[in-house]
Amino acid sequence: MNPLLHSPTHSILVLEPDAVVRSTVASVVRELDLAQVHQAASVPLGTQLLAETAVNALVLSLADNDAALDLLTRLRAGEFPSKADIPVVVLAPACDGPLALRLKQLEVLRLLLTPFKIRDVVQTLEALKAEPLPEAASGSSPAQT
Amino acid sequence: MMKAPRPGNDVERLHALRALLLLDTPPEERFDRIAAFAASEFNVPMAMVSLVDENRQWFKAQVGLPFCETERDLSFCGHAIMAPATMVVTDATRDPRFADNPLVTGEPHVRFYAGAPLRLATGEIVGTLCIMDTQPRQMDRVDLAILGALRALVLEELQRREAAT
Numbered sequence: 344m345n346p347l348l349h350s351p352t353h354s355i356l357v358l359e360p361d362a363v364v365r366s367t368v369a370s371v372v373r374e375l376d377l378a379q380v381h382q383a384a385s386v387p388l389g390t391q392l393l394a395e396t397a398v399n400a401l402v403l404s405l406a407d408n409d410a411a412l413d414l415l416t417r418l419r420a421g422e423f424p425s426k427a428d429i430p431v432v433v434l435a436p437a438c439d440g441p442l443a444l445r446l447k448q449l450e451v452l453r454l455l456l457t458p459f460k461i462r463d464v465v466q467t468l469e470a471l472k473a474e475p476l477p478e479a480a481s482g483s484s485p486a487q488t
Numbered sequence: 489m490m491k492a493p494r495p496g497n498d499v500e501r502l503h504a505l506r507a508l509l510l511l512d513t514p515p516e517e518r519f520d521r522i523a524a525f526a527a528s529e530f531n532v533p534m535a536m537v538s539l540v541d542e543n544r545q546w547f548k549a550q551v552g553l554p555f556c557e558t559e560r561d562l563s564f565c566g567h568a569i570m571a572p573a574t575m576v577v578t579d580a581t582r583d584p585r586f587a588d589n590p591l592v593t594g595e596p597h598v599r600f601y602a603g604a605p606l607r608l609a610t611g612e613i614v615g616t617l618c619i620m621d622t623q624p625r626q627m628d629r630v631d632l633a634i635l636g637a638l639r640a641l642v643l644e645e646l647q648r649r650e651a652a653t
Contacts (some may be wrong), residue, residue: 363525366637367525371633374637375630379513405571461634462630
């Protein structure tokens with residue numbers, strides 16, 4: 344068991360406008376004791392939270408495509424207290440070639456296309472248990488893009 | 489078949505259920521959406537927000553059923569409200585409580601049932617969020633956590649209405 348996942352500092356941000364998806368992911372992550380969960384219903388709220396709180400992983404909806412990609416770009420550039428190379432799971436309604444390339448450049452851990460299952464999101468986060476996660480506090484160099 | 493038992497606090501439970509002012513009201517998107525989400529998430533043909541009334545279970549929201557209520561004595565949810573934990577019947581044809589239940593031997597040919605009880609803040613269990621399949625199934629801890637999380641959303645909506653009335 345990865346002690347980072349059970350340390351008080353381990354936390355995940357779920358940025359998803361759909362309240363059923365967001366609340367369900369957050370509740371299940373808590374129920375399974377995977378991490379502390381922060382929730383944001385919009386990119387502006389998520390940006391504000393990321394500016395104030397270091398997290399160890401991000402679940403990011405691309406419902407607001409451009410703004411969400413801009414947020415992820417800023418995260419990878421090290422503009423937030425979180426480490427720049429934290430794992431990011433992207434939820435998207437669709438994905439074409441250019442978007443797939445962009446997500447690869449931004450080192451997205453996993454892309455889940457609508458209609459994805461909550462189970463897939465949770466199992467992706469569970470799989471992080473098997474890998475050493477970056478600490479929440481910043482200080483590492485930004486991930487190469 | 490074992491008829492659905494009655495909890496010791498059924499009078500208080502029915503009082504709490506009726507105080508929600510939901511029985512026999514039209515469908516509402518906020519409940520329909522959760523039932524549809526549950527059916528999709530678990531890939532099952534049937535999902536319901538079921539309220540267990542004195543002599544019937546009535547569906548505030550449902551996916552995949554041709555009726556809006558059944559007799560309480562026949563209902564799986566009537567059993568599920570007896571305890572706060574989610575009740576799982578992996579194969580009703582092998583469960584003596586349900587093997588000869590008309591909902592199993594006839595339409596809609598229920599084989600699998602999982603019902604998460606809707607327990608109000610005051611303690612009464614008024615119904616369930618449940619899923620059903622015509623094939624036997626298992627539920628693992630992730631499935632149980634997801635159904636429990638969706639149940640929490642139903643309870644939030646039930647009690648939001650209760651607070652507003």
